[in-house]
Amino acid sequence: METRIMRVVQQGEAFAVQSQKSESGQTTKCNIVLQEMGGKYEDQYAAAILGNTAQLRFSPGDVVAVRMRFTVREYNGQVYQDILVTDIFKLRV
Template structure:
């Protein structure tokens, strides 16, 4: 994993999902769309933020330092890729 500086495009609302790892059986989750720096055609990623991170709100255009975990899995003959935010911090700069 590596930490990158990215721009927030948009963030969805937090919602509860089932979790076998959580003590309560549920964990909060929200999705965030991030874009690499360099212009409007740079790569974009939709990543999940879990737990306490899901309660943090980032506005469009905010710059963040973010660490992403990419995983891939096979389920019932289909392949899926997941992107998880493992760490995120506002840089206090808005573009």
């Protein structure tokens, strides 16, 4: 995993989801869209943020340092890619 400098495009509201790893059986999740630096045609990623980090709020245009985990899973004969933000920090520019 590597740290990338990216720009926030948008972030959704945090909501509760079921979690087998949490003591309470629930955790917090939000979705975020991030874009690589360089211009409006750079690659974008739709990712999930879990746990306490999902409570952090970012505005469109914020520059962040982010680490993401890319995984692939198969379900009912279909293949899906998941992107999970493992660390995210707002940078001052």
